[in-house]
Amino acid sequence: MATDTLNNRTGASGAAVVRRLLLDNGALSALVVLVVAMALLSGDFLTTQNLLNVGVQAAVTAILAFGVTFVIVSAGIDLSVGSVAALSATVLAWSATSEGVPVWLAVLMAVATGAACGLVNGVLVSYGKLPSFIATLAMLSVGRGLSLVISQGSPIAFPDPVSVLGDTLGGWLPAPVLVMIAAGLVTALVLSRTYLGRSMYAIGGNEEAARLSGLRVKRQKLAIYALSGLFAAVAGIVLAARLVSAQPQAAQGYELDAIAAVVIGGASLSGGVGKASGTLIGALILAVLRNGLNLLSVSAFWQQVVIGVVIALAVLLDTLRRRAGATPGAPSGTAGSRGGGPGAVKLAVAAVCVAAVVGGVALLNPGSSSSTTKMGLSLSTLNNPFFVQMKEGAQAEAKAEGIDLTVTDAQNDASQQTNQIQNFTGTGMKSIIVNPVDSDAVGPAVRAADKAGIPVVAADRGVNKADIATLIASDNVAGGKLAAQTLAERLGGKGKIAVLQGTAGTSASRERGAGFAEGLKAYPGIEVVARQPADFDRTKGLDVMTNLLQSHPDVTGVFAENDEMALGAVKALGGRAGSSVSVVGFDGTPDGFKAVEAGTLYASVAQQPKELGRMAVQNAVRAARGKKAGSMVKVPVKVVTRKNVGAF
Numbered sequence: 043m044a045t046d047t048l049n050n051r052t053g054a055s056g057a058a059v060v061r062r063l064l065l066d067n068g069a070l071s072a073l074v075v076l077v078v079a080m081a082l083l084s085g086d087f088l089t090t091q092n093l094l095n096v097g098v099q100a101a102v103t104a105i106l107a108f109g110v111t112f113v114i115v116s117a118g119i120d121l122s123v124g125s126v127a128a129l130s131a132t133v134l135a136w137s138a139t140s141e142g143v144p145v146w147l148a149v150l151m152a153v154a155t156g157a158a159c160g161l162v163n164g165v166l167v168s169y170g171k172l173p174s175f176i177a178t179l180a181m182l183s184v185g186r187g188l189s190l191v192i193s194q195g196s197p198i199a200f201p202d203p204v205s206v207l208g209d210t211l212g213g214w215l216p217a218p219v220l221v222m223i224a225a226g227l228v229t230a231l232v233l234s235r236t237y238l239g240r241s242m243y244a245i246g247g248n249e250e251a252a253r254l255s256g257l258r259v260k261r262q263k264l265a266i267y268a269l270s271g272l273f274a275a276v277a278g279i280v281l282a283a284r285l286v287s288a289q290p291q292a293a294q295g296y297e298l299d300a301i302a303a304v305v306i307g308g309a310s311l312s313g314g315v316g317k318a319s320g321t322l323i324g325a326l327i328l329a330v331l332r333n334g335l336n337l338l339s340v341s342a343f344w345q346q347v348v349i350g351v352v353i354a355l356a357v358l359l360d361t362l363r364r365r366a367g368a369t370p371g372a373p374s375g376t377a378g379s380r381g382g383g384p385g386a387v388k389l390a391v392a393a394v395c396v397a398a399v400v401g402g403v404a405l406l407n408p409g410s411s412s413s414t415t416k417m418g419l420s421l422s423t424l425n426n427p428f429f430v431q432m433k434e435g436a437q438a439e440a441k442a443e444g445i446d447l448t449v450t451d452a453q454n455d456a457s458q459q460t461n462q463i464q465n466f467t468g469t470g471m472k473s474i475i476v477n478p479v480d481s482d483a484v485g486p487a488v489r490a491a492d493k494a495g496i497p498v499v500a501a502d503r504g505v506n507k508a509d510i511a512t513l514i515a516s517d518n519v520a521g522g523k524l525a526a527q528t529l530a531e532r533l534g535g536k537g538k539i540a541v542l543q544g545t546a547g548t549s550a551s552r553e554r555g556a557g558f559a560e561g562l563k564a565y566p567g568i569e570v571v572a573r574q575p576a577d578f579d580r581t582k583g584l585d586v587m588t589n590l591l592q593s594h595p596d597v598t599g600v601f602a603e604n605d606e607m608a609l610g611a612v613k614a615l616g617g618r619a620g621s622s623v624s625v626v627g628f629d630g631t632p633d634g635f636k637a638v639e640a641g642t643l644y645a646s647v648a649q650q651p652k653e654l655g656r657m658a659v660q661n662a663v664r665a666a667r668g669k670k671a672g673s674m675v676k677v678p679v680k681v682v683t684r685k686n687v688g689a690f
Contacts, residue, residue, distance in 0.1 A: 069306050069307050069308055069320055069323040069324055069327065070323055072306070072327060072352075072355070073323050073326055073327050073330065076327060076330050076331065076334070076352070077330060079334075080330060080333075080334035080337070080338075083334070083338055084334065084337045084338055084469075086337050086468065086469040086470070087333075087334060087337055089468065091468045092333065092337070092465070092468040092469070094214070094215075094216055094219070095333060095461070095464045095465060095468050096326070096329045096330055096333050097216060097218075097219040097222070097329075098216045098218050098219060098284075098461075098464070099329045099332065099333060099461045099464070100222065100325045100326050100328070100329035101216075101218035101219055101221065101222040101280060102127075102218070102277050102280055102281045102284075102293070102296070102457065103296060103299045103300060103303055103325045103328060103329070104222045104225070104226065104303065104321065104322055104325035104326075105221065105222055105225045105273055105276055105277035105280065106123045106124070106127065106273065106274055106277045106293075106296055106297070106299075106300040107299075107300040107301075107303040107304050107307075107321045107324065107325050108225050108226060108228075108229040108273050108318060108321055108322075109123060109269060109270035109271070109272065109273025109274055109277075109300075110123060110270060110273075110297075110300045110301055110303075110304050110321075111229060111233075111304050111307075111309060111316050111317075111318065111321045112229075112232070112233075112242055112266050112269050112270055113174070113266055113267065113270050114246075114301070114304050114305075114309050114310075114311060114313070114316055115233070115242045115243060115246050115309060115313060115314065115315070115316040116241075116242040116243075116245045116246045116262075116263065116266050116313055117245065117246040117249065117311075117312060117313025117314065118167065118174035118263070118266070118267075118313075119174045119175050119178065119301070119311070120160075120163065120174070120178045120267065120270045120297070121175065121178040121179050121181075121182050121297050122159065122163060122178040122179070122181035122182045122185055122271075122274075122297065123270060123271075123273075123274040123277070123293075123296065123297045123300055124182070124274075124293040124294060124295065124296035124297040124300075125181065125182045125183070125184075125185030125186040125189065125293070125297075126155075126156050126159045126160070126181070126185045126271050126274040126275065126278070127156070127274045127275065127277045127278030127281060127292070127293040127296065128185065128186065128189045128278055128288075128289065128290060128291070128292045128293050128294075129155060129156075129159065129185040129186070129188050129189040129192075129278070130152040130153070130155045130156040130274065130275035130278040130279065131152065131200075131278035131279055131281065131282035131288040131289075131292065132188075132189045132192050132193050132198065132288045132290055133148075133151055133152050133155045133192065134148045134149060134151065134152035134200075134201075134204065134279060134282070134288065135148075135193075135198035135199065135200050135201070135282065135287070135288035136192050136193065136198055136288070137151055137152075138201040138204075139198060139199055139201060140198070145201050145203045145204060148201070148204075149204060149279070152275055152278070152279060153272060153275045153276070153279075155275060156271040156272050156273075156274050156275025156276070156278070157268045157269075157271050157272045157275065158271070159181055159185055159271045159274075160267040160268040160269065160270050160271020160272065160274070161264060161267065161268045161271065162181065163177050163178050163181050163267040163270075163271070164263050164264035164265070164266065164267035164268060165264065166180070167263055167267065168259075168260040168261075168263040168264060169260065182297070186290075186291075186294075189290040189291075190290045190291075190546050190547075192290075193288065193290040193547070195290060195546035195547050195551075195575075196290075196546075196547055196552065197287040197288060197289050197290070197480055197482055197483065197547055198287060198288045199286070199287055199482070200282050200283060200285075200286050200287050200288055204279065204282075204283055205283045205286050206283070207221060207279060207280050207283035207284075208280065208282075208283030208284035208285070208286065208486065209283075217283075218280050218283075218284065221276065221280050222322075225273060225276065226318050226319075226321075226322050227318075229273075229318040229321070230317070230318035230319065232269070233316075233317060233318060234317075238262065238265055238266075241257055241262045242262070242266060243314055244257060245257070245259055245262060245263070245313070246310075246312075246313025246314035246315070247313065247314035248314075277293070277296075278292070278293065281293060281457055284457065284460060284486065285456050285457060285460065285480075285482075285483035285486070286482065286483070286485060286486055286507075287480070287482045287483050289456055289480060289483060289547060290546060290547050291454070291545065291546060291547045291548075292455075292456065292457065293457070294454075294455065295453075295455075299325075299328055302324065302328065302353055303321055303324035303325040303327075303328060304316060304320075304321050304324060305324070305357060306320075306323070306324035306327055306328075306353060306357055307319075307320025307321040307322070307323050307324035307325075308320040308324075309321070327352075327353075328349070328353075331348070331349050331352055332345070332349070332461065333461075333465055335348060335349070336448070336450055336461075336462060336465040336466075337465060337469055339446070339448040341449075342421075342424055342449060342450055342451035343424070343451075345451075414444065414445070414446040415444070415445050415446065415472050415663075415666060416445075416446045416448070416469070416470075416471050416472060417440070417445055417446070417447050417448070417471055417472055417473050417474065417475065417659070417662055417663075417666065418447075418448045418449075418450070418462070418463075418465075418466035418471045418474045418475065419433070419436055419447055419448065419449045419450070419474075419475040419476075419477075419501075419658075419659075420450050420452055420459050420462045420463055420466070420474070420475070420476045420477065421433060421449065421450070421451055421452065421477045422452050422454055422459070422477050422478065422479045422503075422548075423451060423452065423453055423454045423479075424451040425451075425453070425454075426578060426604070426606065427605070427606065427629075427631040427632065427633065428604065428605075428629040428631055428649070428651050429477065429651070431631070431632075431651035431652045431655070432477065432501065432502070432651040432652065432654055432655035432658075433449055433655060434652060434655065435651065435652030435653060435654065435655030435656040435659075436449070436475070436655035436656065436658055436659045437449070437655075438652075438656065439655070439656040439659040439660060440659050443659065443660075443663055445659065445663065447659070448466070448471075450462040452479050454479055454545060454548070455479065456478075456479040456480045456483035456484065457483075459476070459478070459479050459483075459484060459487070460483065460484065460486065460487040463476060463484070463487035463488065463490075463491060464487055464490065466491070466496075467487075467490055467491045467494050467496055470496075471496060472496070472666035473496060473497045473498070473499065473511070473662040473663070473665050473666040474491055474496055474497075474498045474499070474662075475498075475499045475500075475501055475658045475659065475662050476488065476498060476499070476500055476501065476505065477500075477501045477502050477503065478500065478503045478504070478505060478549065479548065480547065480548065480549055481503055481504050481505055481506045481549045482506045482507070484505055484508075485505060485506050485507040485508045486508075488505050488508035488509075488510065489507070489508045489509075492508060492509050497510075497511040497662070497665035497666060498510045498511060499511050499512055499513075499514060499658055499661050499662045499665060500512075500513045500514070500515070501513075501514050501515070501654060501655070501658040502514070502515050502516070502550075502649075502654060503515065503518075503549050503550065511661065511662075511665035511671060512661045512665070512671040512672060512673060512674065512675055513673065513674045513675070514654060514657050514658045514661060514674075514675050514677065515654070515674070515675075515676065515677065516649040516650070516654065516676065516677045516678070516679045517676065517679060518549075518550055518553035518554045518557060519553050519554075519556060519557035519560070520557060520679060521554060521557060521628060521647040521649065521679045522553065522554040522555065522556065522557020522558040522559075522560070522561060522628075522647075523557045523558070523560055523561035524557075524561070524647055524679065524681050525554075525557075525558055525561070525601055525626050525628060525645075525647050525681075526557070526558045526559075526560075526561025526562045526564075526565070526601070527561050527564075528626055528644075528645050528647075528681050528683075529568075529599050529601055529624060529626045529644070529645075530561075530562065530564075530565040530568050532599070532624045532626075532644055532645075533568065533598055533599050533624060535565050535567045535568070536565075536567030536568060537567070537568060537569070537597075537598035537599055538568075538569050538570075538571045538594065538596055538597050538598055538599070539568060539569070539570055539571070539597060539598065539599035539600060539601060540570070540571060540572040540573075540574075540587070540590050540594060540597050540599075540600050540601075541555070541558065541570055541572070541573045541574075541600075541601050541602075541603075542574065542575075542576045542583055542586060542587065542600065542601070542602040542603060542607040542608070542610075542611060543555055543573060543574065543575040543576065543603055544575065544576075544577065544578045544603040544604060544607070545575065545577045545578055546575050550603070551575075551578075551603055554603045554628060555573075555603060558601055558603075568599075571594045571597060572590050572593070572594055572597075574586050574589075574590060576602075576607045576610065578603070578604045578606055578607060579606060579607065579610070580606040580607065580609050580610040581610060582607070582610065583602060583606060583607030583608065583609065583610025583611050583614075584610035584611070584613050584614050585610075585614075586607075586610075587600070587610060587611040587614035587615065588614040591614060591615070597623060598622065598623055598624070599623065599624045599625070599626070600615075600623060600624070600625045600626070601625075601626050602625065602626070602627050602628065603628055604627060604628050604629045605627040605628065605629045605630070605631040605633065605634030605637075605643075605646055606629075606631070606633075607627070608625050608626070608627030608628075608634065608637075608643055608646070609627070609633060609634065609637055609643070611625055612625055612637060612642045612643055619642040619643070620640075620641045620642045620643070620644065624644040625642070625643050625644055626643075626644055626645045626646070626647070627643055627645070627646040627647070628646065628647045628649075629646065629647070629648070629649055629651070630646050630647065630648025630649055630650065630651070630680075630682055630690065631646075631651075634646040634682075635682065635687050635690055638682055638683060638684055638687045639684065639687050639688075641684060644683065645681055645682060645683045646681075646682050647679060647680075647681055647682075648679065648680045648681070648682045648690060649677065649679055650677055650678070650680075653677055654677045657675060657677060661675060
């Protein structure tokens with residue numbers, strides 16, 4: 043009898059500990075809710091391979107977030123970590139490959155670069171009296187600019203000895219996960235066991251009180267921001283190792299993910315609160331969300347909405363826990379642990395989280411028959427009409443073929459695209475279509491798909507150092523040459539022109555620009571007076587062209603590496619577009635064709651994106667069925683002017 047009673051008490055005590063652990067840790071509760079929801083909705087989620095994928099995909103964000111934790115605990119903010127990560131990786135790759143610096147020294151230089159950037163932030167905040175938001179925002183721009191200057195806008199191959207940080211050990215254990223765990227342990231040690239860590243909490247709790255108590259607040263802030271920069275450098279090295287190249291535009295927007303991870307993990311933006319374990323949980327929540335939504339074939343557009351809602355719910359749960367006065371480790375029977383009091387509120391909020399996640403995702407996920415052939419399509423971006431049309435063509439062909447096609451948006455982030463392809467591979471897609479952000483960076487993920495026996499079809503851009511079933515593409519270089527010929531002949535072989543370039547470092551921008559430059563060699567009377575990037579964006583095209591007209595009002599021609607920038611240039615030129623200034627675009631988008639028809643855009647090099655998407659799916663289906671296709675299938679490129687626009 044006594045033994046039974048003891049066992050019952052032990053079981054009850056164990057259940058109470060688990061219950062208290064979940065209720066007193068809002069972020070952990072949210073993570074458990076998400077994992078359970080995703081496991082119920084997708085049979086592929088809890089596989090060993092997919093869980094390892096989640097760990098890898100959380101690694102870079104977590105390492106960045108650990109550094110940001112130091113800053114937020116001390117009541118600051120660091121918006122520069124993404125740019126510092128890219129700069130540090132670029133310094134490593136450039137010094138080791140272009141300058142012949144020994145790899146070990148290049149690694150030290152990269153880490154020193156990150157720490158130096160953080161130190162500058164600390165100086166600006168401590169001695170310059172700048173708000174941390176402003177100081178780190180400035181470093182965000184400086185770091186990204188220096189990365190582009192050093193790399194000249196192109197990816198740099200990463201040295202092999204360091205690339206091992208992006209590989210797996212023993213064929214299954216990902217090195218990025220080990221680096222993440224090590225960074226987490228260091229963070230926990232610094233926060234809980236060092237004078238600097240105690241200083242962070244003191245400064246965040248009340249900076250003036252900390253100063254009056256004898257803390258050298260300014261010096262402590264220098265160390266805090268230097269640590270944040272150092273962790274950013276480590277994250278940049280791990281990211282570049284995964285991509286086997288240093289991307290000057292890597293880690294854009296990662297600073298927001300890092301801050302979100304810290305806040306989701308229970309830290310307060312007012313300072314004085316935060317811990318390493320909470321930050322890790324926050325990073326895992328973001329990774330689980332993105333991974334799970336990919337597996338569930340949720341629309342790339344809806345994914346952003348779902349992620350935002352779940353982040354808000356996770357933080358709300360933790361906020362309600364704090365307001366309810368929950369006390370970690372409170373004894374049974376106290377106000378913080380009664381089932382009818384605040385505990386019930388917390389359970390209710392957790393239930394709302396479950397219902398919101400499960401119901402929302404189930405609503406957005408139409409489901410598919412287990413007998414349906416599944417394929418994945420990773421597009422470089424859906425913030426561009428060209429790729430939206432490619433998606434539409436692919437979806438139309440998939441519907442005709444009875445294929446369940448999952449479309450994801452990499453948002454011009456090579457790392458995010460790598461994650462998406464890993465998710466496709468882990469869920470056993472019959473074939474994968476990839477429109478690379480960068481041809482080199484996507485190579486490792488495609489090689490992993492090859493190893494898993496999944497054929498990969500490349501669309502619009504090729505994949506380097508990996509086997510693909512076929513490449514469906516129009517020739518960007520040839521298109522650039524056609525654009526040069528068309529514009530030069532329109533100008534009678536002489537004149538001054540401006541070039542609006544795409545996003546620095548992308549293969550599309552490099553190839554179109556190279557083709558245009560090559561084509562102009564036949565026309566020595568044409569002078570290029572300005573080349574400026576406008577990131578394939580219409581608004582930026584408008585702004586850049588407006589600025590260029592101030593210094594070069596006598597331009598007679600403009601070449602834009604896509605139609606969106608060309609339409610921005612047309613807006614900037616006003617009445618001069620189509621009369622005294624001829625503008626040539628690229629892509630052949632519907633809005634571009636309307637401008638050609640109206641006469642404001644002289645021509646567009648049309649790639650027929652819908653046809654490209656349709657043919658990509660056709661060839662992916664053939665590859666999935668074991669049928670061989672040609673190594674390259676070309677979609678015709680055509681110059682569209684007012685004379686033939688009606689045919690399109």
